[in-house]
Amino acid sequence: MRLGTQEELQHAGQAYAAMLEHCERRVVVCAGTGCVANGALDVYKSFCLGIETAGLPVLTELKREAIEAPADGGVFVSRSGCQGFCQMGPLVTVLPDNTLYTRVKPDDVREIIDATLRTGQVVTRLLYLDQRHNTPCRGVPEIPFYQQQHRFVLKSCGSIDPESLDEYLSSGGYSAAQRAYTEMVPKELCELMTRSGLRGRGGGGFPTGKKWELARLQPNPQKYVICNGDEGDPGAFMDRSVMEGNPHSVLEGLMIAARAIRADKAYVYVRAEYPLAVKRMRKAVADAERVGLLGDNIFGSGQRLQCEVMEGAGAFVCGEETALISSIEGKRGMPHPKPPFPAQRGLWDKPTVINNVETLATVPLILKNGVEAFLALGTRRSPGTKTFALTGHVANTGLIEVPFGTTLRQVVCDIGGGVTNDAGEPLSTGFKAVQIGGPSGGCLTADNLDLSLDFDSLTGIGAMVGSGGLVVMNEHTCMVAMARFFMQFTQNESCGKCVLCREGTKQMLMLLDDIVTGKGTLETLTLLEQLARAVQKGSLCGLGKTAPNPVLSMLKKFRSEYEAHVVDKRCPAGRCRALVPPDISAQKCKGCGVCLKACAVGAIRGERKHVHTIDQTLCVRCGACVSACKLGAISGAQL
Amino acid sequence: MNNANVVEIDGRTMSIGDERNLFELIRKADVDLPTFCYHSELSVYGACRLCMVEVEGRGLVASCSLSPEPGMKVRTHTEELRELRRISIELLLANHEQACPTCVKSASCQLQALARRLGIQKVRFKSTTRPHAVDRSTPYLVREPHKCILCGDCVRMCSEVQSVGAIGFANRGAAVSVQPAFGKDLAEVACVGCGQCASVCPTGALAPRSEVEQIWGALGDKRKTVVAQIAPAVRVALGELFGLPAGANAIGQAVAALKRLGFAHVYDTAFGADLTVMEETHEFLKRKAANEPLPLFTSCCPAWVRFAEQYLPELVPNLSTCKSPQQMLGAVLKAQLPQSLGIARGDLVIVAIMPCTAKKGEAQLPKFREGNDADVDHVLTTVELAGMIEAAGLRWERLAPESLEMPFGSKSGAGLIFGSTGGVSEAVLRHAAHAQSKGAAAVATKSVRGEAGMRETEVHVGDATWRFAVVHGLAHARRLAERIRRREVHYDFVEVMACPGGCVNGAGNPVAKDKATRTLRTKGLYDADTMLEAHVADENQHLAACYRDLLEAPGSARAHALLHTHYQHRCRLQGETLALHQAPSGQGVSVNVCVGTGCHVRGAPELLRGLLRAVDAEGLTENVAVQASFCHENCDRGPVLTIGDQVITRCDLAKAKKAVFDAVRS
Amino acid sequence: MSQAEPAFVGEGRRFQRVCDILALHQHDPARLIPVLQAVQHEYRYLPAEVMAYVATALHLPPAHVYGVATFYSHFALVPKGKYVVRLCDGTACHVKRSEPILQALRQKLRVSAAKPTTPDLMFTVETVSCLGACGLAPVMLVNDTVHGQVTPEAALKIVDDLLTKEELP
């Protein structure tokens, strides 16, 4: 089969849709990484087996051959990509009933088959329970987690079978690419993107149309497009979900980008930790090649496009475009100074457009729905939607998608269901901060709860959309320790090329270490700030330039907490072990007196065979007593 | 001046020319911006961040990575920039074992100089230095990785200019370091000893290995007669270390200083160069006449020779068999002086003063010694000589110039210009033209001069047309050799110098701040040539006497014994073998197949696979151990297989099977 | 392959695999990273002599290959354990307290950041930044299996189960 024309595309899609029509029901088991970790594959198998045993016809694949003689009835069991609510996984959706079951175990399958598949009844105990009203929710529209979201890029992610080209076609897949190749010239495509106001989702928010136009105008006839699927922000997994859940949408976007600059070679660079995404993207490419969507003379346009999926090898910095290019060239992923920008001189010194996964997945949607519809979403300067990975101390964690301009409060309270403690139990108060944009981003506090989440307002307050990690932190989180954690990350991931980042982040980490271990002074804070600004100004690439953001924004918002660490030698959140006063447990202490001898400053008192106590005004928190006590009766004070 | 095409630098208007970047333009505005990682002959790296300037409307930018654009307003020193630079240097110092007083680079270290320039009096950060082993594995360089600031200059020099890539970055982030492959020592990898990496190294992390102590020892030893030979390129650079302008000929002071240091005699390596001209021209004309393989490659640069031995096995037969001038003169001195001075050979110490690190390695090659006694005992660099002069407290400005001694201090101008790229070719041309057409129409011998990395010229001598090529920088040599191998070009004679610019820019000379310094040194040599009476090697009267008394004639058996050598293919990576197959008993026949580059392209992998299969098929897995290793130094006759002492070249599967099965049976 | 086959035949076969990998990538030096990935798949790490061979075959300086192999964290220059336990220390997992899990694992297996592999080459304990399953934080990966919402106790149990499995004949 070759899909070279609009008719052929439509026909293929419709044929598949017709087959779907003939199925009586469809069971979609979420097979994203989260649900699989929770046993989704066993659930899937149980369905296939169980339905068969129950004597119903079961289909696991809709075959083209069946088009001629569609068999009526039958249950189509398929797998999908992540639906964003991994916490509640494995998720099972039954269509057309639109019932969503959560935390499904293989043992539950029998009941679902008997009740829902046979008689259309609902298994209430497996429904999601809205804790606030204590009401079970039958499907997505009723679940608060989904209610405030606008799933646009992620729309098909949780429903379609990511490994099926037909399924993508049946929802109008590749029609945008077909239009781009047959009805539009590159210049028009660039203009269209510019008009849509689409801004890169990879972090910087650079206007996609402008980037394409710059590359398009380069005289060099050899050009490249690259899809950046390196997603390294430690706490974000949006791109993964798109690549795993709807790989063809990414590929279609990439094809359109290639058309817009007349590139004949495309790369998809996927992070090494995402083997499933690699597999899915490779399959998508192979399927597209098989039907002629990739290769020579695409849609009869005369343009050719080859696509290769490359697996990263474990380096966060390779998300940076010039480093990514070096990596594709088989070199160490060390960034290069810009200019020249990749759009001018990129891969093999040829003009190269690099776009983020989500950016590319948005592109076909803009072509399909029209610029106006896209502009209607989001804010004026940040149109469209953005996916976020909502994690941390929040009741509902997961992958969400909201229009730009949604407020932080809506995200944390409505979608996220409010702040929780460590154990995940909801707290009525206790919200402290949100870290947005991961290790390159900044923190938002209660003051920012009504801030509109969009590129400009975030940059305005020293934070950034970044890749889309949103980590909610409750009041028991120590902001110094958090800053230290991010610093540790950037320090580990620095490529080591430029002085300020390589040496500067190392020194910043050491200064933060001093602070969390009570060795800091007010001068430490001053030096930390000075150094942070130098690293920010002087580093070669985005990694170093943004590495100080968490520290600087936390220092700004939570200065008193930093001061408590260095002046009072106290960790207000009680998390920095070295700053927690030693405490003798009355239950465990047998009064042996070993600690008393170990204490060099005589802070410990007590009679033999009686519980000992510590005079906190004398204690210098050296930790000697803690290690001395053989019974482990003393906690805290570990340097 | 086009008004629109200007940049304002600290209020000064500069017009944009063909500068590579804003950095160059700022230099033209007479601002010496600090830098560690920018080098006009290397790619822009952008790592040191010291070159940052403020551009109006753009904030702080690295000037090395930006093109000047009309209308830019640039400020090169603001408080913000000063603080940024200070912090950068402090960060580097915090990660630096500051041992300046005892550091080889103390006098020329840029880290130290910048710390001083920026007025850094305190490092606000904690020390993060880590111990690193010092690498003294080679005779020519010392690596002290703990002094490395990771500017990458050496790495780019070695790969971009020299196409060797012996050293590279390893690890990531705070653990990054510059290392030979697999953390080996420099002596175990493909390094050719050119020392150019050390020339660009701003700190003491890479520096020529000093032999000063041994020389002091020899000078202090009453039994020894210490004789110096001094290379052409030394005299035009030595003065720079004592405040003279580049190119100023300081041979007179150098001789005076050497004498005062205790050298018994001071001779001129240019005498050796004249010998080289005689021998090489003879060889060239003979090859030409006998239709032997051409081009003839020069062999006076040991770094190039080593490069050819490692990378160009099929061109090794094209290398002139002539020793370098240093080794020629060393051999002649060791052959003649003991007799004329009435001392034992063992008590004669020859010290060569060279602009070169590779010559330190060359002097120690086993083939250049008689028994245990080397033809050249020690090699001293220009910088090391200056150090000895300083150590002895000799006041340079008070040194009255003295003359080199005869007979070995004599030379023609041809021998002198050896120190610059194109010099050897010109010297050979002069002599050949002279020999072929005695006094006939002047040959365009100057056509080989120039600065381009690769030059070619056609010269008409009598009826003949000779095609000469001159290259400097090994990457150019590699490219040229490739083209010759592919028969895209044909030359009769090819001169190769490893150092860009030739020996005047050798790693033993003071670091040339810019290309202009190099040009001035070259000019110094050509000026010296014009000052001499003889411009052609065979006009050197003492040379003629030397042939008469010692060497017979160019190309004679005696001349061959003293002045010529042989070459071998050399392994590029030592100590790695792939154990593919071990006999379980630990015994059995041990077979080794070379999978080095030479053998690889000649089908070694296929041979190995076939052999492994055959061993398996014949059920000999118990009796045979198979290994692969990298280069048996027989590269143009690969694939090479060894079984015990037996070496099979041009091996194929049939030969291999037969040899292995025979060995197992016996 | 059958257990009875002598180990050295395996070595020879691995070499042949390396040759195949190189051929598959057309001896293209730009494909160094995929080549090393495939080679590491064969050997479970990158032995220096194999890297030297790859360098020769791709006409790259060995220092370049070494530089690349030491840049990317997925390349291992020393052998790893049979079970590679990778504990996520990404933001989400960190906030959900992955640290104590790491401590517990390291203590149990007597390994550290500097020496992540047990002497019997059974276990390697590493941290990674985000496995992309943050919704299940804290997350632990054992070879290819993802374990979500791990606690120190759960992690130790997983290790214990593997140990028991190994002890069975």
Ligand SMILES: Cc1cc2nc3c(=O)[nH]c(=O)nc-3n(C[C@H](O)[C@H](O)[C@H](O)COP(=O)(O)O)c2cc1C
């Ligand atoms: C250290 C660093 C890491 C980055 N990581 C990613 C990443 O994982 N994914 C991504 O799409 N962009 C990442 N970026 C941004 C890219 O460099 C680039 O701007 C982006 O891929 C462009 O695509 P867009 O215009 O579609 O956003 C990173 C940038 C830096 C400086």
Ligand code: SF4
């Ligand atoms: S800022 Fe950091 S990651 Fe970027 S080039 Fe410099 S050292 Fe490398």
Ligand code: SF4
């Ligand atoms: S050492 Fe422990 S048990 Fe003994 S007195 Fe102190 S706290 Fe009590």
Ligand code: SF4
């Ligand atoms: S921490 Fe140190 S000072 Fe404080 S009570 Fe224990 S031993 Fe004494």
Ligand code: SF4
């Ligand atoms: S390299 Fe420079 S700064 Fe370092 S010890 Fe030597 S002279 Fe001092």
Ligand code: SF4
């Ligand atoms: S300059 Fe200062 S530190 Fe250096 S040797 Fe002199 S007194 Fe000592």
Ligand code: SF4
């Ligand atoms: S001496 Fe020459 S070949 Fe050796 S490492 Fe330095 S630059 Fe490379």
Ligand code: SF4
């Ligand atoms: S050895 Fe010298 S030239 Fe090389 S990176 Fe280090 S400091 Fe720079």
Ligand code: SF4
């Ligand atoms: S060009 Fe001259 S200085 Fe440089 S390595 Fe060769 S012989 Fe030595």
Ligand code: FES
């Ligand atoms: S993996 Fe199933 S909801 Fe995320």
Ligand code: FES
């Ligand atoms: S000279 Fe520009 S960064 Fe080093």
Ligand code: FES
């Ligand atoms: S490569 Fe040198 S002998 Fe094989």
Ligand code: FES
């Ligand atoms: S932070 Fe652990 S899986 Fe993302």
